Amino acid sequence: MPPILDNSHPQGAALQNVPFPHADILEVADQLIPEERERLAIIHEFLQTEIRPDVGEYWDREELPREMLPKLAVHGLGEVELSGTSRLFRGLVYAEVTRADVSLSALVGIHNELIVGLINALGSEEQKERWLPGLRRFTNLGCFALTEPDSGSDIAGGLSTTATLTDDGWVINGEKRWIGAGTIADFAIVFARDTADNRIKGFIVELDRDGVSTSKISRKMGLRIMQNADMVFDNVLIPAENLIPGAESFADTNEYLCNSRAWVGWQAAGLQLGIFDKAREYAVTRKQFGKPLAGFQLVQEALVRILGNTTASLGMMAQVAHLQEQGNLQMPYAALAKATATRFARESAAAGRNIGGGNGILTDFDLSKMMADAEVLYTYEGTYEINSLIVGRAVTGQSAFV
Ligand SMILES: Cc1cc2nc3c(=O)[nH]c(=O)nc-3n(C[C@H](O)[C@H](O)[C@H](O)COP(=O)(O)OP(=O)(O)OC[C@H]3O[C@@H](n4cnc5c(N)ncnc54)[C@H](O)[C@@H]3O)c2cc1C
Known part of the structure; x- marks a missing residue:
């Protein structure tokens, strides 16, 4: 640039x-x-x-x-x-x-x-017409409701929210946790287990329907602007056509979970660009012992460590983008990129925060905010450990999840 x-x-x-x-x-x-x-x-x-x-x-x-x-x-x-x-x-x-x-x-x-992306690719024509125009302009917001209070890393096997088809439509029952924008969105894409065939399916649930309640999760250490929510679906009746036709099994959504894992890799790369910007700016302007912090060897090593981590993350993500372009992104690739870039981001964030000294713990200087936010990248879209286990299984043939 x-x-x-x-x-x-x-x-x-x-x-x-x-x-x-x-x-x-x-x-x-x-x-x-x-x-x-x-x-x-x-x-x-x-x-x-x-x-x-x-x-x-x-x-x-x-x-x-x-x-x-x-x-x-x-x-x-x-x-x-x-x-x-x-x-x-x-x-x-x-x-x-x-x-x-x-x-x-x-x-x-x-x-x-x-x-x-998911509605555009997997939704019905009616769903696209209803939601995409407002979503494009941010006049409508959706949220992605997969995680549950008792199932996070093991959600694929442990998901307990249910969907039952009746003469009047689908009836959704269950609870979701951590759902980003859950208190402000117009609808949720809710993943629920069809009680007829036990398969996990995706449904559009408008949040003003009877039986939906949401509450904001407060006092988070990171991602504090994002309104994460606990959500309860208590006998919520939705029309039969709210089932997303292309999301009739968990495998159908795999491509999107793969892409979103790659997206978190980009987040980790971008966060490190921001950390380098702020840490470098601070190091060249703040003086101690009569010269800028940037003039000390140890501070330069910390800056170069951040820059190296950032550059490695960006280069890796560029190759991930190339694989996506070719329709060749597989889950272990996305998992490796997400795990590695977020591990680097965590190290970069700690190093950047330290360059800020006391000011490094103030939101005003951005460095502490970025360090706290790095923790969330490390955890969501599959934790570091879960993504490592995905790659570990792919390179050894041994599943070590349970
Ligand atoms: C800020 C934030 C935003 C989020 N946004 C959304 C959202 O919009 N929509 C949504 O659906 N979800 C969302 N999530 C949920 C997120 O995807 C989960 O938090 C994540 O998958 C981990 O699940 P958990 O928190 O239940 O942790 P757990 O699964 O309970 O894991 C706890 C710890 O145990 C480790 N662990 C678990 N199993 C194993 C194992 N087999 N081997 C080794 N270690 C293991 C984990 O790595 C972790 O360190 C969000 C989470 C956060 C924190």
């Missing part, structure tokens, strides 16, 4: 006479076609100037800045999955949103990968 900052910007001043000041040091974004590269630069500029400076206060208050959604929509972030752009572009867009704020990138990513 072209240098974004000028010398009127506080960080811009610190970039003078620096040959390689940017976090994407190996220029992965250079692989994009010129139009996508230009569009990415515009999105980067928008996110860094209009979003990143304001999100910290919302993060502290655990509030979603809903007024930011129309702005995100103007830049096409409600319809990334329908944009016909390259996989690399889409991944780098997700990385740029994360570079500005992890919670908003979770909202944008789940919205695109698991709501818009």
